Amino acid sequence: MNQPVRRGPVSRFFIGLWDVMNFTRRLIFNLVFFGLLFLIGVLVIIGLAKGSAGPRPLRDNTTLVIAPDAALVEQYSSDPASRALAKAFGGKGGEVQLRDLLRVLEAARDDKKINRVLVNFDKLQASGYASLREVAGALAGLRASGKQIVAFGENMSQGQYLLAAQANEVYLDPMGSVVIEGLGRYRQYYREGLQDKLGVDVHLFRVGEFKSAAEPFVLDAASPESKQADLYWMNDIWNRYLADVGKARKLSPSVLAAAIDNLPADVVAAGGDLARLAQQQKLVDGLKTAQELNQELIKRGVADEDDEDHLGFRHVNFDAYLAHLGARTSPLDERSQVAVVVAAGEISGGEQPAGKIGGISTSALLREARQDEKVKAVVLRVDSPGGEVFASEQIRREVVALQAAGKPVVVSMGDLAASGGYWISMNADRIYADASTISGSIGIFGLIPNFARALDKIGVHTDGVGTTRIAGAFNPTKPLDPELGSVIQAVINKGYADFTGRVAAARHKSVEQIDQVARGRVWSGQQALERGLVDQLGGLKDAIADAAARAKLGEPGKYRVRYLEKALSPFEQFLANAAGSPMGQALLGRSELAQVALLRAMPQTAQQLQFVQAALAREPGAKPVTELAYCFCGF
Template structure:
């Protein structure tokens, strides 16, 4: 065996020198790396601490993005969106907006509120009215509320109108136009152009969710039902605005009808037109409003606004900082069910049959939880997933824990399915609910394949073998099988509602058949128990569990917790250094995806409806394309 060759003294010298340099390089790199990490943690820690809140402060509520029940984006995506100015994950939680306003109402350090709603998006009027009530409580406490916007749509304006004073940019405008609901219809494109036949199976002449796939225009029944609930919501909107702006619903409606002629007479100046109709108190730029607030409050040259102010996020840090870290009081748990109802595990913003049921089960198993509020904002979806969630509501009640449902903007079809067994159902008069009906769609594409010269043929051991192949024409007996499944689903739905609401099946059928109702109309028909928002539902749930006064119990949201890394990244993105770094990192901004148009949503829904499970030839759906 050859012995290793020994290096000479010169080689050993240079080898030692190289090892020393390599060690020094790694040491320097590691020191720099850990120094950066420590600096990062220090910045995050400093950014996470709220600045002292002084007296005579103006609370600036100027959220951007969609008003939601819970975030649909994860913490990392929200952090990126916030830091880079992306639009996809800009969201504000209704709960945060409400607790900020409610805390400001009694906070002696908050002198007034500046309200900007012109960069918010809304999906309905029930949640809007909850925020409006919270603003009204601030006004009732004697604190001034000033609203400003560059322009307002009618939903944004409903909140702005709650203020003591409403100012509009001289180049802005307000357009009240009424409520409309228009959809795309695909029958000609699918059937005549592409050769795809969509077979619709449903119960209820008002169940119109799948009409766009089989018709070229809305059915008379769909138009009748939609106009009925929309008129109810719209008249309530006119009444709210008229009361706040010292007008009448009739006058506001007449102004909308006369808008074209009157706007021409005003030389197309929407801002001047709004002022002439007393929709706003004055026309001011943002700088002029800030100067006004500096004169009324406390001027602050170091503030971006020029006056002593705190934004909603900063204020909530003060509110949260005042809460005790450990709270052993009994709990009222809130479980949010927002979005479409689909099977399996789903992220926030979508209701999963398994994931939402698991949250309810967690509340049932938690000894500290004494009652549950299920907050529902959903158009419905899969019947089986809805039933999974309903069973957990029943299990909670059987475990001795009361369940109260608080309906948001929309709790229709499957959204009503998961609500019906609650001890009590609260809704806003402008909530959209009902739509008790079932449907299924089954496409066949042999004509489409014929157009490209593709044909299907083969053999089967029975008359039904391969009958559910969409490349073959739909046999009459297959249609009978599917319709029987849908009929059974409707009987299940109406039967369960009848049992839950202590009515006969015939009474429920008379108000079901897919018919959509406003919250006010639903209460008249016994589908809703009382008017009220989330706070009313919480108080009711606490009383049913005999928890005493509000300070005797704790309210806690039961939801999937963010991972440690998500919390770390969220704090980093909200810090000044993190926001600056991410904003300059343009490569991160390409991660944001653009919102899908209505057509893509409709076709995606059709694709989802086709994804059946073994043993079930068609997916029974309790879904409502209702809303705005």
Template structure:
């Protein structure tokens, strides 16, 4: 009997490689085939015109993800995140929620509004107050608003409290968790300096400029605690007042319940849902099915719809609103440019503020004859000084071109965020906006002691005293420290000087409210850093008035931002349809392609410092105007 001839090792190697190539080829072609099938099916079943919006519909607002000023992810990534329940790229634009609520207030086809807020990730209190005010207007117009949740964070509850009826699941494990505001950070000095031997040299102006304290201290400085507690108390008291007004409760009673939380929970025998009911924070304890039964009984029943009542979701409703817009509107424009995120140099994508990219958007508004005025919507903690200055110059250039500029501050417009705002004709903010932080700092790390711990030493020669002086593997020369501090001092003089010139105040007056100190919008207005209270709508109306555009129907508002590529818009629309979404979830393609389309949004608290410390050409010193001013 003949035995099969054994192959040599070289033959086996090439055969194995060939089999691997064949397998990879089949896998790629199969994935591409499935993708083509998916696109064709989605085009067949997910395309077409929207069905007409029926009378007596319920607008269901069930946001999933972060509340943002502008999308930071492309349409495809957002669609995949939605299909796969991914944490990244799940975003809801504030402007979409606001315009949907504003339209629903007068839309005769919308009978009521339902809020389901479990998956909403609030970003700040100014934007939440905008949404809360819009919900209150719907209720004031005589339309019922119902809120339901399995749990309510305090940010979510601020919105839910505006409803006529608030229901909580009887088995809620979180209840309505009103706990107050806090701002805690980790401090690394002992770990970096004592344990690792890395020295972080901080150069700053302003005793309240605390952004980089975690690198050089083991705990927050007294000045940092003083400033943070001052603005936090103001924001918190306003939140208690907003909730109390909506629910008919005294803010003092709400505060007392929080202080007595341990006793309150014990009195309710650990049942947080019952405790919320006893404190009159909710109107009833019901499961989602029970709430839907109530909605079906009180509205237009529809057995084919989810929940058993006629409804339209937020995305579909905004598509109806978009479809009602005129295709070619030649009216004069008030342009809106959004500056959201950290400020850094270069051309950056949405979700970050690029010195060049944001300046280019402002420049396009200046060059566009149809744009008569501009609103700069700022939601930024700041960042690099030079990038901030690039944007400020474009604001000044718009004004020189005869186009009014009004700033609308969002949740935060501090440090570099204030730098780009200060030259506007008028600055609007919410009383709970976080702003100010007029100050400059710089960081310079040296790792000579860290290297010494492992027996590594730096040595050599240089032609001058300062040649190689900025080498982080060497100890910091006192002369270098003096140079850096001089640069920081000059940056602070520039900052306060420009604020003084823009705001019509003396440098001494600005310095008194600067020095890195953070203020709430209310406190900033009292100190002359903000002109008026209001959101984007108020800022747009002000800009139109300054440009003398006449009645609201004679002009239009247009957002100027980087538009998605045609394929991204088309494909994102397909996978966002109900049929496309269901097919994507069922096929499993979403999980595979998500890895290619979604980049992580996670960031360390000082990511911008890491980026700024990277050498940019020959620049050795990068002054920073950044504020770590957030609270939970």
């Protein structure tokens, strides 16, 4: 029989210490586990209860307050659960969808409970003037309906001011400013640093002397062609901006232009007081602090000292009013549909998250529209600088398949629909663009970096053998063989021929006619219309009406508009509902443990990478030459 092991006092001490530590570890783990279990249970109750607890009803004489601290986007770049959690934890600087902002402004126009609108666009980040002009148009329509709009700002950029100018009254903080400086496009150029300093040779292959997307890697300054083309379309957009502001403020565009040219002298004459100068130039109607304006609105409206935002007057903010409007569609709605597919961001191969365009993921949405019997027409909303050629072609093929199935496709261009963004648009039954949309850039390029000289500088050399002449030819640590360069250029030439040939067929023009307006050149929406690259000027609402008319769906109200987006899993939907409720936000906002646990559990949108850098990263077995149809043509 085995005798029990006799341990000394030192052994018993360490064994006892270990038992205590093990017990403590299990205790802490169980506390955390049951804490999370309790939290999830509370969230389940909140999620189930949220559907029955609607938004607070509006009262008479309510002021709608629109003050987005967000980027204006076509499509969210993160999932609803992540957005709801970020908001619950007090996150700032999110995103607001253009469609939601337009919807709120249109609804307020006919809402008898809303008697005025207060707007503050100081923290709104916009990507381009096409979307800003859509919002400005909605504000102008709201003002024309008789609703009073009051704008306030502390420091307004020229894009933000375009929106504020649509108000009946524009007020600026006495210490604030309105900065209108014109349009400029400046980039860094890396040739000297890469080639001369580091020994990295970047080989550029392109078709089109105006295709300047990759020039920074091979030049020390912008080419004359790039400057010529950029100034041409920027002048068109800038003159339209001056006209839009002048119309809203009843000022001559020439007077506005002169004021900008004389800005240095005028600032000195005003003693450096930018706010007073803005008032003298009639850009604003008065100088008030936020508190002074609130007191004025209390007099005009209804005092409300208990409001959560501490404004002092009865109001509803943008998020609450959007929630009040409710869901746009219901699964029980049996009306025919116009489906809207948003193609926003860079075009890459495969599955891509929201905010980017995937050759597979975006094609799947278009295919879903084709296979859904309720969908009778499709609007493709494009806001993209382009990207990979093959991924663009995958999407274009789905557009053609929709048309072959008898479903019309209308494209609505946003701020930017250039290069690959134009590739996916060109076959539509009709293309709409804003006059200030940036489009065109019909061209192809490829970049091949070579690090042989850079490695030589540090004494690293590449050598070896291959079974054929071209084995290892694409190795970036070997000098690029001139014969290989001719192969790559031939591939790029073929890509350009494919691009112009498809545009010619889609636009019913000759290849020669398309080549004259292609070669990588960028156009404003108005200039693209004049050259036959788009069919009509208008916004998303116009495109939807056109698509419905082509499908013979009747007047608005007889059909519904449905945005096709990647469906959420049941758990993601539950989390979005729970975290988005007032109780959920209060609970999560006060729970550091919940914040850490849930934020780690939620999938996060990947960090945006520089597009060219990502495109140059070859995966094993990938095509050795990737043609890119991309345009660095934003401001």
